[in-house]
Amino acid sequence: MSNVTVKIPTPLRLITGGQSEVKIEGATVGEVLRKMDAQFKGFGERVLDDGRNVKRFINVFVNEDNIRDRKELDTEVRNGDTISILPSIAGGI
Amino acid sequence: MIKIPASLLHQIYQHIEASYPNECCGLMIGTTDKDQNHAVHTFRTCKNLNQERARDRYLMDPLDQLRVQREFDNSPWEIVGIYHSHPDHPSRPSQTDTDAAYVGYSYVIISVLKGTVASAQSWVLNEAEKKFYEEPLVTEGDSR
Numbered sequence: 001m002s003n004v005t006v007k008i009p010t011p012l013r014l015i016t017g018g019q020s021e022v023k024i025e026g027a028t029v030g031e032v033l034r035k036m037d038a039q040f041k042g043f044g045e046r047v048l049d050d051g052r053n054v055k056r057f058i059n060v061f062v063n064e065d066n067i068r069d070r071k072e073l074d075t076e077v078r079n080g081d082t083i084s085i086l087p088s089i090a091g092g093i
Numbered sequence: 094m095i096k097i098p099a100s101l102l103h104q105i106y107q108h109i110e111a112s113y114p115n116e117c118c119g120l121m122i123g124t125t126d127k128d129q130n131h132a133v134h135t136f137r138t139c140k141n142l143n144q145e146r147a148r149d150r151y152l153m154d155p156l157d158q159l160r161v162q163r164e165f166d167n168s169p170w171e172i173v174g175i176y177h178s179h180p181d182h183p184s185r186p187s188q189t190d191t192d193a194a195y196v197g198y199s200y201v202i203i204s205v206l207k208g209t210v211a212s213a214q215s216w217v218l219n220e221a222e223k224k225f226y227e228e229p230l231v232t233e234g235d236s237r
Contacts, residue, residue, distance in 0.1 A: 011195035059155040086158050089175055091190035092116060092150035093182045
Protein backbone atom coordinates (compact mmCIF):
# COMPACT_ATOMS: atom_id res chain seq x y z
CA MET A 1 0.00 0.00 0.00
CA SER A 2 1.18 3.49 -0.81
CA ASN A 3 0.00 6.84 0.44
CA VAL A 4 -0.89 9.08 -2.48
CA THR A 5 -2.55 12.43 -3.07
CA VAL A 6 -5.44 12.66 -5.53
CA LYS A 7 -5.96 16.10 -7.09
CA ILE A 8 -9.61 16.83 -7.78
CA PRO A 9 -10.64 19.14 -10.66
CA THR A 10 -13.30 21.79 -10.09
CA PRO A 11 -16.14 19.84 -11.81
CA LEU A 12 -15.74 16.92 -9.37
CA ARG A 13 -15.51 18.93 -6.19
CA LEU A 14 -19.26 18.85 -5.59
CA ILE A 15 -18.76 15.12 -5.12
CA THR A 16 -15.78 15.48 -2.77
CA GLY A 17 -17.46 18.08 -0.58
CA GLY A 18 -15.35 20.86 -2.02
CA GLN A 19 -12.01 19.16 -1.35
CA SER A 20 -9.40 19.91 -4.01
CA GLU A 21 -7.17 17.04 -2.91
CA VAL A 22 -7.63 13.81 -1.02
CA LYS A 23 -4.99 11.67 0.72
CA ILE A 24 -5.67 7.98 0.24
CA GLU A 25 -3.96 4.59 0.16
CA GLY A 26 -3.66 2.11 -2.68
CA ALA A 27 -1.28 -0.04 -4.68
CA THR A 28 -2.54 0.86 -8.15
CA VAL A 29 -4.42 3.75 -9.75
CA GLY A 30 -7.47 1.51 -10.10
CA GLU A 31 -7.46 0.66 -6.43
CA VAL A 32 -7.11 4.31 -5.47
CA LEU A 33 -9.98 5.36 -7.73
CA ARG A 34 -12.24 2.59 -6.48
CA LYS A 35 -11.52 3.67 -2.91
CA MET A 36 -12.37 7.22 -3.91
CA ASP A 37 -15.69 5.92 -5.24
CA ALA A 38 -16.38 4.13 -1.96
CA GLN A 39 -15.62 7.32 -0.06
CA PHE A 40 -17.40 9.78 -2.37
CA LYS A 41 -20.68 8.60 -3.85
CA GLY A 42 -20.86 9.25 -7.58
CA PHE A 43 -17.12 9.64 -8.07
CA GLY A 44 -16.73 6.36 -9.94
CA GLU A 45 -19.47 6.99 -12.46
CA ARG A 46 -17.87 10.33 -13.37
CA VAL A 47 -14.38 8.90 -13.85
CA LEU A 48 -14.68 5.22 -14.71
CA ASP A 49 -16.51 3.59 -17.61
CA ASP A 50 -17.15 0.17 -16.19
CA GLY A 51 -14.68 -0.08 -13.35
CA ARG A 52 -12.02 -1.34 -15.74
CA ASN A 53 -11.28 1.76 -17.79
CA VAL A 54 -11.02 5.49 -17.36
CA LYS A 55 -13.70 7.39 -19.24
CA ARG A 56 -12.61 8.59 -22.66
CA PHE A 57 -12.97 12.26 -21.72
CA ILE A 58 -10.93 11.99 -18.53
CA ASN A 59 -7.13 11.96 -18.32
CA VAL A 60 -5.41 10.53 -15.27
CA PHE A 61 -1.78 11.32 -14.54
CA VAL A 62 0.54 9.76 -11.97
CA ASN A 63 2.97 12.59 -11.36
CA GLU A 64 3.89 13.57 -14.97
CA ASP A 65 2.78 10.35 -16.68
CA ASN A 66 -0.54 9.74 -18.38
CA ILE A 67 -1.69 6.28 -17.28
CA ARG A 68 -2.74 5.60 -20.91
CA ASP A 69 1.00 5.52 -21.66
CA ARG A 70 1.61 3.08 -18.80
CA LYS A 71 -0.65 0.32 -17.57
CA GLU A 72 -3.96 2.19 -17.39
CA LEU A 73 -5.69 1.41 -14.09
CA ASP A 74 -3.08 -1.24 -13.30
CA THR A 75 -0.39 1.44 -13.07
CA GLU A 76 1.36 1.05 -9.73
CA VAL A 77 1.69 3.98 -7.37
CA ARG A 78 4.37 4.70 -4.80
CA ASN A 79 4.42 6.59 -1.53
CA GLY A 80 4.17 10.32 -2.16
CA ASP A 81 2.84 10.05 -5.72
CA THR A 82 0.29 12.56 -6.95
CA ILE A 83 -2.64 11.36 -9.06
CA SER A 84 -4.19 14.17 -11.09
CA ILE A 85 -7.63 13.75 -12.62
CA LEU A 86 -8.10 16.11 -15.54
CA PRO A 87 -11.26 16.54 -17.59
CA SER A 88 -10.51 16.57 -21.30
CA ILE A 89 -11.11 20.11 -22.54
CA ALA A 90 -12.40 20.29 -26.07
CA GLY A 91 -14.97 21.90 -28.33
CA GLY A 92 -15.32 23.72 -31.58
CA ILE A 93 -17.62 25.49 -33.96
CA MET B 94 -20.17 36.60 -13.56
CA ILE B 95 -16.56 36.62 -14.66
CA LYS B 96 -14.29 39.62 -14.21
CA ILE B 97 -11.22 40.00 -16.40
CA PRO B 98 -8.80 42.93 -16.36
CA ALA B 99 -8.83 44.71 -19.71
CA SER B 100 -5.10 44.21 -20.18
CA LEU B 101 -5.43 40.43 -19.77
CA LEU B 102 -8.36 40.22 -22.15
CA HIS B 103 -6.33 42.20 -24.67
CA GLN B 104 -3.49 39.67 -24.37
CA ILE B 105 -5.96 36.81 -24.87
CA TYR B 106 -7.24 38.58 -27.99
CA GLN B 107 -3.66 38.74 -29.26
CA HIS B 108 -3.39 34.96 -28.85
CA ILE B 109 -6.70 34.50 -30.69
CA GLU B 110 -5.74 36.75 -33.60
CA ALA B 111 -2.23 35.27 -33.92
CA SER B 112 -3.76 31.78 -34.14
CA TYR B 113 -6.33 32.70 -36.83
CA PRO B 114 -7.60 30.96 -38.95
CA ASN B 115 -7.14 28.13 -36.47
CA GLU B 116 -8.92 27.71 -33.19
CA CYS B 117 -6.86 28.25 -30.08
CA CYS B 118 -7.46 27.78 -26.38
CA GLY B 119 -6.12 28.61 -22.97
CA LEU B 120 -6.80 28.48 -19.26
CA MET B 121 -7.88 31.39 -17.08
CA ILE B 122 -6.57 31.40 -13.53
CA GLY B 123 -8.00 33.28 -10.60
CA THR B 124 -10.40 33.04 -7.70
CA THR B 125 -14.03 32.06 -7.13
CA ASP B 126 -16.26 33.75 -4.56
CA LYS B 127 -19.09 32.17 -2.55
CA ASP B 128 -21.60 33.03 -5.30
CA GLN B 129 -19.46 31.24 -7.90
CA ASN B 130 -18.32 34.49 -9.52
CA HIS B 131 -14.89 34.20 -11.08
CA ALA B 132 -12.14 36.83 -11.02
CA VAL B 133 -9.35 36.19 -13.52
CA HIS B 134 -5.85 37.18 -12.45
CA THR B 135 -3.77 35.60 -15.17
CA PHE B 136 -4.02 33.14 -18.04
CA ARG B 137 -1.94 30.54 -19.84
CA THR B 138 -2.07 29.62 -23.50
CA CYS B 139 -2.41 25.90 -24.26
CA LYS B 140 -1.76 23.85 -27.37
CA ASN B 141 -4.62 22.74 -29.59
CA LEU B 142 -3.87 19.07 -30.29
CA ASN B 143 -6.57 18.77 -32.94
CA GLN B 144 -4.40 19.35 -35.99
CA GLU B 145 -6.71 17.68 -38.52
CA ARG B 146 -9.59 20.06 -37.81
CA ALA B 147 -7.73 22.96 -36.22
CA ARG B 148 -10.00 25.45 -38.03
CA ASP B 149 -13.16 24.28 -36.31
CA ARG B 150 -12.19 22.10 -33.35
CA TYR B 151 -9.89 22.24 -30.37
CA LEU B 152 -8.55 19.67 -27.97
CA MET B 153 -6.47 21.14 -25.19
CA ASP B 154 -3.15 19.40 -24.57
CA PRO B 155 -3.65 17.62 -21.22
CA LEU B 156 0.05 18.10 -20.46
CA ASP B 157 -0.51 21.85 -20.64
CA GLN B 158 -3.45 21.45 -18.24
CA LEU B 159 -1.27 19.47 -15.86
CA ARG B 160 1.53 22.03 -16.11
CA VAL B 161 -0.84 24.88 -15.26
CA GLN B 162 -2.47 22.99 -12.43
CA ARG B 163 0.95 22.23 -10.94
CA GLU B 164 2.09 25.82 -11.37
CA PHE B 165 -0.74 27.06 -9.15
CA ASP B 166 -0.87 24.10 -6.73
CA ASN B 167 0.33 26.06 -3.73
CA SER B 168 -1.33 29.30 -4.69
CA PRO B 169 -4.70 30.79 -3.72
CA TRP B 170 -5.41 30.92 -7.46
CA GLU B 171 -6.71 28.02 -9.53
CA ILE B 172 -8.14 27.28 -12.96
CA VAL B 173 -11.51 29.06 -13.12
CA GLY B 174 -12.24 28.96 -16.82
CA ILE B 175 -11.33 28.14 -20.37
CA TYR B 176 -11.20 30.40 -23.36
CA HIS B 177 -11.26 29.38 -26.99
CA SER B 178 -11.82 31.02 -30.33
CA HIS B 179 -14.52 30.64 -32.96
CA PRO B 180 -12.90 31.67 -36.25
CA ASP B 181 -15.47 33.32 -38.50
CA HIS B 182 -18.31 32.19 -36.27
CA PRO B 183 -20.29 33.83 -33.44
CA SER B 184 -19.15 33.73 -29.82
CA ARG B 185 -21.92 31.34 -28.90
CA PRO B 186 -21.37 27.74 -27.78
CA SER B 187 -21.80 25.05 -30.40
CA GLN B 188 -23.22 21.60 -29.76
CA THR B 189 -19.62 20.37 -29.76
CA ASP B 190 -18.81 22.85 -26.99
CA THR B 191 -21.86 21.80 -24.98
CA ASP B 192 -21.14 18.09 -25.32
CA ALA B 193 -17.63 18.56 -23.93
CA ALA B 194 -18.41 21.05 -21.15
CA TYR B 195 -18.13 20.73 -17.39
CA VAL B 196 -19.91 22.47 -14.57
CA GLY B 197 -17.96 24.97 -12.48
CA TYR B 198 -15.85 26.59 -15.18
CA SER B 199 -16.49 29.79 -17.13
CA TYR B 200 -16.22 29.23 -20.87
CA VAL B 201 -15.20 32.41 -22.65
CA ILE B 202 -15.78 32.13 -26.39
CA ILE B 203 -14.22 34.72 -28.65
CA SER B 204 -15.38 35.30 -32.18
CA VAL B 205 -12.64 36.28 -34.60
CA LEU B 206 -13.73 37.48 -38.03
CA LYS B 207 -11.16 37.67 -40.83
CA GLY B 208 -8.41 37.73 -38.26
CA THR B 209 -9.82 40.41 -35.97
CA VAL B 210 -11.62 39.78 -32.68
CA ALA B 211 -15.27 40.72 -33.08
CA SER B 212 -16.93 39.70 -29.80
CA ALA B 213 -16.47 37.78 -26.58
CA GLN B 214 -19.09 36.15 -24.37
CA SER B 215 -18.83 33.96 -21.30
CA TRP B 216 -20.95 30.88 -20.66
CA VAL B 217 -21.54 28.46 -17.80
CA LEU B 218 -22.99 24.99 -18.04
CA ASN B 219 -26.22 23.98 -16.34
CA GLU B 220 -25.36 20.33 -15.87
CA ALA B 221 -28.91 19.10 -15.24
CA GLU B 222 -30.16 20.68 -18.47
CA LYS B 223 -26.88 20.05 -20.33
CA LYS B 224 -27.23 23.60 -21.60
CA PHE B 225 -25.06 26.72 -21.56
CA TYR B 226 -26.27 30.00 -20.10
CA GLU B 227 -24.54 33.29 -20.71
CA GLU B 228 -23.00 35.02 -17.71
CA PRO B 229 -21.88 38.67 -17.53
CA LEU B 230 -18.32 39.19 -18.72
CA VAL B 231 -17.06 42.26 -16.90
CA THR B 232 -13.94 43.89 -18.22
CA GLU B 233 -12.09 45.89 -15.61
CA GLY B 234 -9.64 48.62 -16.39
CA ASP B 235 -6.44 48.13 -14.47
CA SER B 236 -3.62 50.38 -13.49
CA ARG B 237 -0.72 48.08 -14.32
